[in-house]
Amino acid sequence: MSNFKIDTRETSNIHVLDLKGYLDAHTAPELEKAFQSLLDKQKYDIIVNCKDLTYISSAGLGVFMAYIEDVRKNNGDIKLSNMSAKVYNIFDLLGFPLLYDISKEEAEAITKFSSKQK
Amino acid sequence: MNSKTLHLKIPSQTEKLFTVRTFIAEAAIMFGFDEESLNKISIAVDEACTNIIKHSYNYAPDKEIEVIVEMYNDKFEVVIIHNGKSFDADLIKSPDMKEYLSQYRHGGLGMHLMRSLMDKVEYKNLSDKRSEVRLIKVLPLKVNK
Numbered sequence: 001m002s003n004f005k006i007d008t009r010e011t012s013n014i015h016v017l018d019l020k021g022y023l024d025a026h027t028a029p030e031l032e033k034a035f036q037s038l039l040d041k042q043k044y045d046i047i048v049n050c051k052d053l054t055y056i057s058s059a060g061l062g063v064f065m066a067y068i069e070d071v072r073k074n075n076g077d078i079k080l081s082n083m084s085a086k087v088y089n090i091f092d093l094l095g096f097p098l099l100y101d102i103s104k105e106e107a108e109a110i111t112k113f114s115s116k117q118k
Numbered sequence: 119m120n121s122k123t124l125h126l127k128i129p130s131q132t133e134k135l136f137t138v139r140t141f142i143a144e145a146a147i148m149f150g151f152d153e154e155s156l157n158k159i160s161i162a163v164d165e166a167c168t169n170i171i172k173h174s175y176n177y178a179p180d181k182e183i184e185v186i187v188e189m190y191n192d193k194f195e196v197v198i199i200h201n202g203k204s205f206d207a208d209l210i211k212s213p214d215m216k217e218y219l220s221q222y223r224h225g226g227l228g229m230h231l232m233r234s235l236m237d238k239v240e241y242k243n244l245s246d247k248r249s250e251v252r253l254i255k256v257l258p259l260k261v262n263k
Binding site: 024026096 | 131132133135136139154157161164165168171172215216219220222223224225227228230231234235
């Protein structure tokens with residue numbers, strides 16, 4: 001049984017990862033693969049839509065930390081959106097909003113990328 | 119004093135973390151925790167089991183982890199027992215998160231999360247080369263009585 005799923009899509013040169021389910025030490029490698037695949041294609045403007053992400057542990061947070069530096073060095077960003085309060089509380093507890101751009105809605109994150117791309 | 123005890127044994131595999139979290143969530147509901155506390159305890163137990171799988175058993179999938187929930191009148195204790203490598207938790211300091219984030223570090227947040235989410239985290243070496251991690255959460259309503 002897989003209780004985690006990632007769908008990828010592209011909108012105006014921005015790559016969106018839709019996360020669904022439980023992101024823990026078992027499923028974190030799937031997110032690593034998804035990020036690595038985008039970086040291999042030199043795609044650095046990334047939004048992670050967390051609307052259907054129901055759970056995150058430190059293994060999941062570690063994946064975001066593993067890629068943010070490389071992405072930003074390449075003038076891109078990993079922006080997060082649509083987080084439930086439950087997931088946001090874990091990001092917040094560790095101070096992650098200091099480093100990550102977290103938007104309520106995906107559209108806000110797209111607008112931020114679009115203004116940069118102009 | 120001891121009112122109720124629940125047991126679960128899992129093999130040392132990360133795919134069993136979901137089973138552990140479900141077991142803990144059901145016990146926490148039975149004990150009377152609200153959803154927020156239940157989530158905190160589930161994550162802390164997940165982190166403890168993940169650390170054991172990763173560091174104590176070095177990802178060997180055929181070892182055993184025992185999870186015991188002890189429900190007392192005013193507190194909920196989760197004891198996680200393994201017979202892998204023990205570690206001195208006192209040597210592992212919680213990171214300064216501002217520094218951690220500004221230096222783009224990653225890894226090593228499990229124990230910090232456990233300490234942040236629970237009221238108490240204790241490590242003990244048992245006999246027969248076994249070790250336990252004990253995670254303690256007090257029921258807030260009963261504390262305020």
